[in-house]
Amino acid sequence: MKWFAIKMLFGDSAKFYGILLGLTFASLLISQQSSIFVGIMSRTYGFIRDTSQPDLWVVDADRMFVDDQKPLRDTEVDRVRSVSGVAWAVPLYKGLLAAKLPTGERETVDLVGIDDATLIGGPPRMIVGRVEDLRLPDAVIVDEASIATKLAVPKDLPVGESLRTFDPNADVPRRPIAVGDVLELNERRAVVVGIARTTPTFQNQPVLYTTYSRAKQFSPPNRRTVSMVLVKALPGIDIETLRKAIEHETGLLAFTQDAWSWRTMMYWLKQTGIPINFGMAILLGFLVGVAIAGQMFYNFTLDNLKYFGAMKAMGASTPRLLSMVALQASVAAVIGLGIGLGATAAFGFLIPGNRLAFRMIWQIPVITGVAVMVICVGSALLSMLRVVRLDPAEVFKS
Amino acid sequence: MSASAVRIRGLTKTFGTGDSAVHALRGVDLDALYGQATYLVGPSGCGKTTLISIIAGLLHRDGGELEVLGTDHATFRAGQLTRWRSENVGFIFQAFNLIPQLTVAENVAVPLVIRGESRRRAVAKAEELLEKVGLGGRAKAKPTKLSGGQQQRVAIARSLVHDPRILVCDEPTSALDAQTGRRVMDLITAVAHGPDRAVIVVTHDDRIFHLADRVVHMNDGTVTKVEVKG
Numbered sequence: 066m067k068w069f070a071i072k073m074l075f076g077d078s079a080k081f082y083g084i085l086l087g088l089t090f091a092s093l094l095i096s097q098q099s100s101i102f103v104g105i106m107s108r109t110y111g112f113i114r115d116t117s118q119p120d121l122w123v124v125d126a127d128r129m130f131v132d133d134q135k136p137l138r139d140t141e142v143d144r145v146r147s148v149s150g151v152a153w154a155v156p157l158y159k160g161l162l163a164a165k166l167p168t169g170e171r172e173t174v175d176l177v178g179i180d181d182a183t184l185i186g187g188p189p190r191m192i193v194g195r196v197e198d199l200r201l202p203d204a205v206i207v208d209e210a211s212i213a214t215k216l217a218v219p220k221d222l223p224v225g226e227s228l229r230t231f232d233p234n235a236d237v238p239r240r241p242i243a244v245g246d247v248l249e250l251n252e253r254r255a256v257v258v259g260i261a262r263t264t265p266t267f268q269n270q271p272v273l274y275t276t277y278s279r280a281k282q283f284s285p286p287n288r289r290t291v292s293m294v295l296v297k298a299l300p301g302i303d304i305e306t307l308r309k310a311i312e313h314e315t316g317l318l319a320f321t322q323d324a325w326s327w328r329t330m331m332y333w334l335k336q337t338g339i340p341i342n343f344g345m346a347i348l349l350g351f352l353v354g355v356a357i358a359g360q361m362f363y364n365f366t367l368d369n370l371k372y373f374g375a376m377k378a379m380g381a382s383t384p385r386l387l388s389m390v391a392l393q394a395s396v397a398a399v400i401g402l403g404i405g406l407g408a409t410a411a412f413g414f415l416i417p418g419n420r421l422a423f424r425m426i427w428q429i430p431v432i433t434g435v436a437v438m439v440i441c442v443g444s445a446l447l448s449m450l451r452v453v454r455l456d457p458a459e460v461f462k463s
Numbered sequence: 464m465s466a467s468a469v470r471i472r473g474l475t476k477t478f479g480t481g482d483s484a485v486h487a488l489r490g491v492d493l494d495a496l497y498g499q500a501t502y503l504v505g506p507s508g509c510g511k512t513t514l515i516s517i518i519a520g521l522l523h524r525d526g527g528e529l530e531v532l533g534t535d536h537a538t539f540r541a542g543q544l545t546r547w548r549s550e551n552v553g554f555i556f557q558a559f560n561l562i563p564q565l566t567v568a569e570n571v572a573v574p575l576v577i578r579g580e581s582r583r584r585a586v587a588k589a590e591e592l593l594e595k596v597g598l599g600g601r602a603k604a605k606p607t608k609l610s611g612g613q614q615q616r617v618a619i620a621r622s623l624v625h626d627p628r629i630l631v632c633d634e635p636t637s638a639l640d641a642q643t644g645r646r647v648m649d650l651i652t653a654v655a656h657g658p659d660r661a662v663i664v665v666t667h668d669d670r671i672f673h674l675a676d677r678v679v680h681m682n683d684g685t686v687t688k689v690e691v692k693g
Contacts, residue, residue, distance in 0.1 A: 068582050069565060069573070076564020375560040378521055380549020381577045382542065461512045461521075461556070461633045461665075 066381070070389035073369060074396060080368070081397070083361040088401020088437055089408070091354025095347050096409040096425070096433040102343040103429065104422030109333045110326035111264030112159070112177075112272075115189045119295035120304050122325045123154070123317050128293075130332035131325070132175075132268065134160065136289035137317070144315045145294045150302040151311075155180035158280035159292040161270065165249035166242075167218050167227040175270040176250065178280025186295055187261075188274050193244055194259025199276050205248065206259040211271030212241035216248075248273075250283040265422070267333065351436050359444035362397065366390060366448030374455050387449050394445035402437045406430050467530070468629060468661030469495035469518055474527035476513050487513040489684040490527065495677070500652055500662040502672060505681035511665045512633065514681070518663060519631045520548045532628055549578050553622030555651070557634035559614045561606035567617050568593060568602040574625040585624075592620045596650065612643035619650055630654060632664040636671060648674050 074081055107114075113122070113131055123145050125135040145154040158178030163171050179186035179199070187196040192209050199206060207216060217239035222228065224245040242248075248255040255275070263272055275283065281290050296319070298307045304321060311319040320328060334340050366373075373386050413423045471493040478485045487510045495501040495518075503511040516522040517529065520536050529535055532551055536544055553574070561570045569582075571589035576582055590602045596616045598609075606614055615635060622630055632651060636644030648671045651662060664675070672678055673692075680688040 066576055069562070069569065069576065072569070073562060073564045369562075371558070371560055372562045375554070375556065376573060376577065378519070378548070378554055379574050379577055380545050380547075380552075382545050385577075461516060 066385060066389055067392055070392045071396060073372070073389075074365075074393040077365060077368070080361055080365045084358050084365065084397045085401050085404070087354055087356070087358025087361060088397060088440065089404040091350050091358060091440060092402045092405025092433045092437050093408050094350025094353060095436050096406055096429050097412055098343055098346040098350060099429045099432065100409060100413060100423050100425040101421065102339070102347075103426055104424040105267065105339060106330050106333065107424050108265050108267040108269075108422050110329045111266055113322055113326045113329065115264050116157075116186050116295070117189070117322070118185050118297065119322070120298045121296040121308055121311065121319045121321060123294040123296055123311055123315070123319045124292075124325075126316065126318050128318065130329040131293075132159065132161075132329075133332075136160075136287065137291040137294065138289050139291055141315065141317065142291060142294050145296060145311060145317070148307070148311050148314050150299050150307045152297040152299045153183070153185075154294050154296045155183055155185045156277050156291040157186045157293045157295055158277050158284070158290060160280075160284055162250055162283060164255070164271075164273070166216060167222060167246055167248070168231040168233070169228060170231070170233050172215050173270055174250075175266060175268070175272045176280055176283060177272060177274045178277040178283075179274060180295075181276040181278050184276075188263055188272075190262040192260045192262050196259070196274075198258040199274065201256070201258050203254045203256045203279070204258040204275065205250075205255045206261050206274040207242060207257055208263045208272040209260050210263070210265055212243075212260060213239075215271050216242040218242055218246065251285065253283055255283065351440070354437065354440040355443070358397070358401065359440050362394060362441065362444040363448050365393075366445075366451060370451060370455060373452050377455060383453055386452050390445050390449050390452060394441040394448075398437050398441040402434055405437075406433060466497055467494045468497045468532060469493065469501075469663070470528075470530040471514075471518075472528040474514070474517065474529060475525045476510075476517065476522065477525055486684055488517075488524075491681075491684070491686055493679060493686060495661045495663050497659055497661050498656055499676035500656075500664060500674065501677045501679060502675035503663065503665045503679050503681060504667070504669075504672065505687075507667075509681040510684040511681055515631050515633065515663055515665055518629070519552050519554070520544045549574065550625070551628050553625070553627035553630045555615070555618050555622045555630065555632040555635050557637050559606070559618045559638070561614055561617055561621075563605060563607050565606075566603050567598065567606055567609070570606060570617060571621045571624050574621060578625055589620065589624055592624050593617070596620045610643075611639050612647060615639060615643075615647050616650065619647065619654070623654060628660055630660065630662040632662065632666075634666055634668075635664065636666065636668045641670060644668065644671065 125137055128135045142154055142156045160176055161173055162176045164174040165171055184196050188206060198204055220238040220240045224243050225247055242257060244257050246257045298304055308319040377386060413425055416423060471491055474488050474491040476488040478487055491514060503514060505511055517524050518531055568586050568589045571592060572585035575585035575588060593599050593602050596619060598613060598616055601609060606617060635647060639647060652674050676692050678690040679686055
């Protein structure tokens, strides 16, 4: 009977393709929108993930997320260092500044100042140059994603030179900003010495790395300039115990990388309409599945009800007929889900990562699969109800 | 052989309750013998379809006595009646009810597969039977590609493939022209005259009454006359 069930499903090609289209579209919408949602949310803590050396991140008690502007005094670094179990603690500067490009255009950049001595907190992967080049005068490292977009300069502008006048609306060919080009940060010279690959950030600003002391010079004068303190525990020290000790002794907040990432992501989730927007899109995908695939599958079963009735009269038990309906629903679900997820994966591969936030974690296919199964099981249950209630004597009514 | 395949006494069946109750059968007595074709005839709504539904085990009676192939359906436990039907009853429907997505042979094989035979064996048996009803060359065709008469022959093959002892036919010629209907009924009559099998035909079609061994006239839920042919 399984074979017959499959043939009945595939044989009604108009309805089968309709069901498939609905399920494919539903799983595509659900998985694609979920992947973009996860991709965007991942960008909120991309900087934290890029900075893998510290065990703990120590921040002001009011700091809600990684880009929050609630700096600490420099002396807090020493207080953290004095906590028993700390191997090292270094300051980190992170703030938004206006950068003046060689063309005179202004662009807001995310400036990261890392410890001068150890260079801890530096970019995760260098494409051009070395992190140590930050020790050169006025040195900054720029992120790869911005060099050909927001930081691009006219193609015929020689490296290291700047323009006195430039029409930003002029449609001139551009080249990526390169090592040797010079920016201005807060009226101070900043020379590009390297290009790094970083995780795209949520705000999508160009990221510039420099040393902590130079970041203080670039930024407007402020008594408090330490954005965060990066802490490494001594070998054998329990991280959770150290975290509590730092919080107890300094009155600051200390987070592991995971906890700090989570806090940052939750801030954006709570403070923005992103979850609602994506939730609506995902719900829409689900409803499309219900409206198209669910209804079509139900109609498919209704169309076949007289044949199920005939089989019931001929001695097919109700559980056997239900298993046929369940098999038809499962086959349609698996094929629709497979095509939908495949299309989402292809979409993710074809769109460059920096342009579109896309991250298909393993939970997304699982959730999409559950959603598609809910659609199919729901419509199958409704269909099954008709089969269960089917009076075999009905077959004699033409 | 002249023993009763079906023996019914005082059979009653009512649908609904109270003022809306419909008394479909009001004490029907009936005998259908092995080796004979018994025709149930009468106007629409006289209870013919209800009667064959009860005989075939598709409906339960409210009262009276019923013995089909020596057993009373009321003695069956849950599931037994379904199994009994799959083993003993063949159906020929007015609308054929052939599954359009399956081939002709697969349609004929359905009762065997329901009984638990493998698809391959069932289809092989179905193809043999299709040869006998003159449709050997159409085994792999879809039913929608066949004429009405051919479709009814497929339905006859399906009703016989599992060698049932009772064949229940509901208006088998109503969708067919006179000549095709005649050929179909010749086939069914030949089946009926086989040993150890009874055929019960519900029909309005007086052109085929002469093929019956026994004609049971019904009206308003009762048997009004029984004609036994020589």
